[in-house]
Amino acid sequence: MSERLADHTTTRVGGPARRWVSARSEAAAVEAVRAADAAGEPLFVLGGGSNTLMADAGFEGTVVHMAFDGLEVLGEGETDPEMAEPDATDRGGDAVVVRVAAGHRWDDAVAWTVEHGLAGIEALSGIPGSAGATPVQNVGAYGADVSQVLVSLRAWDRQAPGGGAVVELSADELRFGYRDSIIKRSMVDSGAPSPRWIVLSIDLRLRRAASGAEPTAPVRYAQLAKALGVEEGSQAGLRTVREQVLALRASKGMVSDGEDHDTWSTGSYFTNPIVPASVRARLPEGAPAFAAGTAPDGTELVKLSAAWLIDHAGYGRGFGLPEVAPREGGPDGRGPDGTGLAGGRASLSTKHTLAVTNRGGASTEDVLTIARAVRDGVRERFGVELHHEPMIIGTRL
Ligand SMILES: Cc1cc2nc3c(=O)[nH]c(=O)nc-3n(C[C@H](O)[C@H](O)[C@H](O)COP(=O)(O)OP(=O)(O)OC[C@H]3O[C@@H](n4cnc5c(N)ncnc54)[C@H](O)[C@@H]3O)c2cc1C
Structure with a gap:
């Protein structure tokens, strides 16, 4: 019997896949994607199923489940000049690049970094799903998003000449936006069920505290700062940030829990809708709105809640x-x-x-x-x- 998406998604809905491939290695994932594309078969790539709503009728094609994990430190000690400038609130310390396999559970990766005193993704604790999906919509929470630390990723480019190739895409090339990237755009703009680029691994630039110093990170979100009892923009211990984020998320039903239907x-x-500032003026007093830059034609934009x-x-x-x-x-x-x-x-x-x-x-x-x-x-x-x-x-x- 074919796998039902309902058994692999956090909303626990979705019909069966006509064909299901559980890819236990990067090579197996590439092979399954290549075979589906060569056969002209519709393809869907599934991580943790926490941002997917599949039709009740299911999927008339191949679902490739990214079921491989792995995490390794690529480089340590030196700040790579290619990397983004360190955050202004960082307190020195060395840059550490960590490579995470696409199928690795994201929150396991976050827990590992906190455990090892590496700052950068602690505020993204508790987000369900796989590491490989995080750049797709540039996941974010509590003043952080993955674009702030992602240096580059490796992906299978389904449109590369010869039926596909492994490519490396830099953060700039990914054109990150609010819950957006070119990977997501390659699906949304074309209506295709899966993107042009299948993420195989992501490289994150994290920061190790200076020797002897307590590993800390800047707190960039008012609600989190309040819960931690610190000023927004000041530093807090990595473990404390992770614990507080998990507690805040749990209070909102934002940590996956099989027992809790919420x-x-x-x-x-x-x-959060991004609209011209004139729209805000029509809303009742008290409607939250945050500056969100300007549109290409110069119109001032705000982000609503x-x-x-x-x-x-x-x-x-x-x-x-x-x-x-x-x-x-x-x-x-x-x-x-x-x-x-x-x-x-x-x-x-x-x-x-x-x-x-x-x-x-x-x-x-x-x-x-x-x-x-x-x-x-x-x-x-x-x-x-x-x-x-x-x-x-x-x-x-
Ligand atoms: C309780 C809860 C809380 C959440 N909180 C947050 C939050 O705070 N912030 C936030 O941003 N999101 C949040 N999310 C949404 C979700 O967890 C993230 O978007 C997550 O990154 C999705 O990962 P996934 O592996 O489950 O993706 P899936 O649902 O498996 O896939 C999502 C999309 O990405 C594509 N995709 C998956 N893996 C790959 C890959 N390797 N290469 C290319 N495309 C791929 C899929 O084809 C699909 O289009 C939350 C979800 C839940 C259930």
Whole structure:
């Protein structure tokens, strides 16, 4: 029997793969991708399934599961002149380049770096999924994102002459943006289910504390600084940062936990919308907005809070769950304000309005039903379009 995506994704939805390859080495992954491409077979590359929503009908092609791990220190002691300038708040110490295999569990890599006193990715603790997927949408949290430390990556370029080749792409070539990179664009812009570049390993530039000094990192996020009891921009111990980030994330249902349906999700379902500053002026007072640069035509841009918009459009935590006592006249606890939508099988998380969750027994369509209601409601209330963060394959929002 073919593998079901529901058994390999954090939302636990998605139909079967026609063909499933568990690639236990880089060579096996390349071979499987090459064979699928040579046969003209649709391809989907799966890491930890924490940013994937696959159609209930499944995937009519080959799914290559990146099931190989590995982590090695490539270089230590010297600052490579090719690398980005050290963070202004760094306190010296040596640059260390660590190579992580695509299938390596990301949070295991973070834990390893913290354990070894290497600063750079501690604020990205607790993000589920594989290392190879982190550059795809430039994962980020608590004031950090992977573009700040990624030097380069190795990838299988499916469009290289002769049916593909291993290439190295620098951080500049990846054109990172907010939850964006050329790898993601190669799927989104073409509508293809998998990218042009299949990431094989990533190289991260981390920093070892000066000899004898406590390994610390700058705290770049107000909520995290508050929880740590330090000023934003000041330093805190690596282990303390990791522990606090994990605690904050757990309180929001943002650490995968099989027992907790609030984490049966893809994390944040919607990205924070980046809009012209004039849009902000139309929103109620108190709507958070952060400067987000300028558009190519010079228009000033701001980043809005998707969570705020969702909440203030009337979609609170748990939206979509049946009421405890069904409303009079409403079947299955379904009321006029969306209670019981999708039969209560899917809902917004009860801890955070940004996550669309499977309460058990949900289908992909159930999850999308909730997401559509929220997206349409925000558009109607505020005239702002929310964009989905997970990759949706074989169906649409
Ligand atoms: C509880 C929870 C919390 C989360 N919190 C955050 C957060 O704080 N910040 C954040 O940015 N994200 C967050 N996410 C989203 C998700 O964890 C990240 O996007 C993660 O990097 C996805 O990794 P994955 O291996 O699970 O990707 P998958 O879901 O397996 O794949 C995602 C996409 O990347 C492609 N892909 C996967 N591996 C490769 C590869 N090796 N080469 C090329 N393409 C590949 C897939 O084809 C697919 O299009 C969260 C998710 C959950 C469930």
